[in-house]
Each structure stands twice: as C-alpha cells, then as structure tokens.
Amino acid sequence: MTVVVGHLPHKGGRGSLDLGLQLAHTLGRPLAVVTVVPRQWATPSLARVDGEFAEYARQVGERAEAQAREYLSETTVEVEVRYEAVPGRSSSAALVETARRLDAALLVLGSSTDGAEGRITVGATTGKLLHSSPIPLALAPRGYRSDAVDGVPRVTCAFSDNDASVRVVSRVAEVARGVHAPLRVASFGVRGATMYPPEIGLSAEDSVLAGWRDQVVAAQQRLVERGVVDADVERVIGTGAGWGEALSSIDWHPTELLALGSSTVGPAARVFLGSRAAKIIRHAPVPVVVLPAG
Structure with missing residues (x-):
C-alpha cells in the first residue's frame, strides 16, 4: 500500500508533503506525489492550441515534481518516492482514481493558502473529497512542518x-x-x-x-x-x-x-x-x- 499526496505548486504549500513523508516513514510505505494536470478535450483542434495546451500541462507537471523533489531532498529519512502527473478535468476524481490504482492507504492533502496559519482550510478539491472519498483522507494545516524522524507522537x-x-x-x-x-x-x-x-x-x-x-x-x-x-x-x-x-x-503535540x-x-x-x-x-x-x- 502507498501513501499518496495530492500536490500542486502554490496551492497548499509543502504541508501535505511533510505530512505525507511523516506518514509514509511511520507506516513503512512508499510515497507517491501526484499532480493533476489539465486534460485535453477529446476532439482535436486544427489550430495550434492543442499543442500549446499539451505543453502547458507538461510544464505544470514538471514544476510540481521539481518543487516536490526540492522539498523532499531536505529530509534525512529514507522513503521510496515516486512522482506522477495525471491528466484530469476533475482534480478530486483524478486523485481518487490514482489513489485506487496505487492501492493507497491514505490520500494526503494540504490546506488552502487563503486560510489561517496552523489551521486547516478546505479548498474546492478537498471539499469534494470530504463528501465522496472511499479512501481515508489526511489533511495538513497550513504551514505544517514535520521532519518525520520521530514519526507520529500520538x-x-x-x-x-x-x-x-x-x-x-x-x-x-x-x-x-x-x-x-x-x-x-x-x-x-x-x-x-x-x-x-x-x-x-x-x-x-x-x-x-x-x-x-x-x-x-x-x-x-x-x-x-x-x-x-x-x-x-x-x-x-x-x-x-x-x-x-x-x-x-x-x-x-504539533505533529x-x-x-x-x-x-x-x-x-x-x-x-x-x-x-x-x-x-x-x-x-x-x-x-x-x-x-x-x-
């Protein structure tokens, strides 16, 4: 089983990554960092917009992976990590589908950057999952930090x-x-x-x-x-x-x-x-x- 983190640059910060790493390390499970990127329409266009859209989606995925790698490189704990960019028009549906495919033990999400520091603020994607997810959800407060070394204290x-x-x-x-x-x-x-x-x-x-x-x-x-x-x-x-x-x-205890x-x-x-x-x-x-x- 895998601990899956939903990650998008500039939305939720690194709190979800810290919490995902903490849980994966404590459970002895691999960590999957998943970014949902825009999906192209099924009907192709004759214009160049399709190619531009595909390039934009690729860049979103690459930026998310680069940011996650930078964050996770700071840890001293050893956890197997994989990175995926999955296309989807609904972030919540794409995350659930990916979590199922990866046999996720938990789906980890961060807080909206609009919320108060140290508290959980539910954004649109998290809100949908809080009323539909078949998988346990782990929610990180805004600004959450954990070095993961000490696991879960309580x-x-x-x-x-x-x-x-x-x-x-x-x-x-x-x-x-x-x-x-x-x-x-x-x-x-x-x-x-x-x-x-x-x-x-x-x-x-x-x-x-x-x-x-x-x-x-x-x-x-x-x-x-x-x-x-x-x-x-x-x-x-x-x-x-x-x-x-x-x-x-x-x-x-803060963690x-x-x-x-x-x-x-x-x-x-x-x-x-x-x-x-x-x-x-x-x-x-x-x-x-x-x-x-x-």
Whole structure:
C-alpha cells in the first residue's frame, strides 16, 4: 500500500508533503506525489492550441515534481518516492482514481493558502473529497512542518456517545497501533451562545454542559469496560464557548494526528462529513485523518 499526496505548486504549500513523508516513514510505505494536470478535450483542434495546451500541462507537471523533489531532498529519512502527473478535468476524481490504482492507504492533502496559519482550510478539491472519498483522507494545516524522524507522537480520536463513534474508536485504535503511537480519546462540547434566553443566565448553560460532561465521562469509561480501548488509554474532554476554545482547552503535540469518522448518513464506505466533524476540522491545530463510514 502507498501513501499518496495530492500536490500542486502554490496551492497548499509543502504541508501535505511533510505530512505525507511523516506518514509514509511511520507506516513503512512508499510515497507517491501526484499532480493533476489539465486534460485535453477529446476532439482535436486544427489550430495550434492543442499543442500549446499539451505543453502547458507538461510544464505544470514538471514544476510540481521539481518543487516536490526540492522539498523532499531536505529530509534525512529514507522513503521510496515516486512522482506522477495525471491528466484530469476533475482534480478530486483524478486523485481518487490514482489513489485506487496505487492501492493507497491514505490520500494526503494540504490546506488552502487563503486560510489561517496552523489551521486547516478546505479548498474546492478537498471539499469534494470530504463528501465522496472511499479512501481515508489526511489533511495538513497550513504551514505544517514535520521532519518525520520521530514519526507520529500520538493519535487522538474524537469521540461522541453513540455506536458509530464507538466503532470509529476501535478503528482508530488500529491506526494508532499501525503508526506505533499511543492512543488518546477526546470528546468536545460547546456551550452555545443562544442555548437559553438571556433572562435565564449562563448558569443554566453551565449546568447543561456539566451534565453533558458527566455523561461523556461515563461513555468513555464504557469504552474500557467493553474492551474497545485499554484501561491505560488517556481520556480527555474539551469544552468552551466555541469549537476553537473547546479544542484548544486540551494539550496538543504539533505533529500528532486527530482522527475522526465521517457521518453514517452518507454513502456507505465513503467520507461524508457532518457539520460537527466539519467544525472540528476547521479548528484543529494538528493534522486530521478522516475515515470513511463503515
């Protein structure tokens, strides 16, 4: 199996390459750096435009490979790397097709350069894949850096109290074992700005949040009782007035992974992102791995 990185110069920077290298090195898998270049129309033209278009597509692929080679030449880890430029009118479809052909374990993508440093900003291609990919997606925050030498220091699994989430924890536990990293289970709760009318006050919201916390503590403990995780697995709860505050209320190692499952209401064996997962991704300070439903 291969770790596939979707790479295009000036779109996403080198974060996806650093994350792809980190994951390939940790998993002991080869790395494939894939650039989607424009595909020509099926009907040839009598004008010179076809030749010019083909030359443009070739140059896009060559620039992407040269940039990726320059970035990856700085590492000291040994990973087998291949480079491909694949034609496609849809970047998301071409990446999925290539990932399938290469038997990809993960498809790694970077963040849009329009987003905030250190956060994941979903561009058009990533957005489509977050609602259709049959392959696990790994998303790098903008500006992400990893020398890959130390592998993955920890895998945190986002958990909510339902059967689907329990299955996700079980799958993520396997991921953590695969990358030789300790597992942590984390639940996040947000005190909404308009949970109750102003005359009732914040105390009611705090009381509801406290009750939710008690339920989550019990749900996390049941993971141990059911044998989903070992008793020594760290279990934490993050809360706040918003999702950013909730995620930042717990500690993070800058190169750990946050893993979560996609919604079960979407197509089977596909990523289909719900609103809660989308908010967690948007505020995550570390790379995120999204598993397809199933």
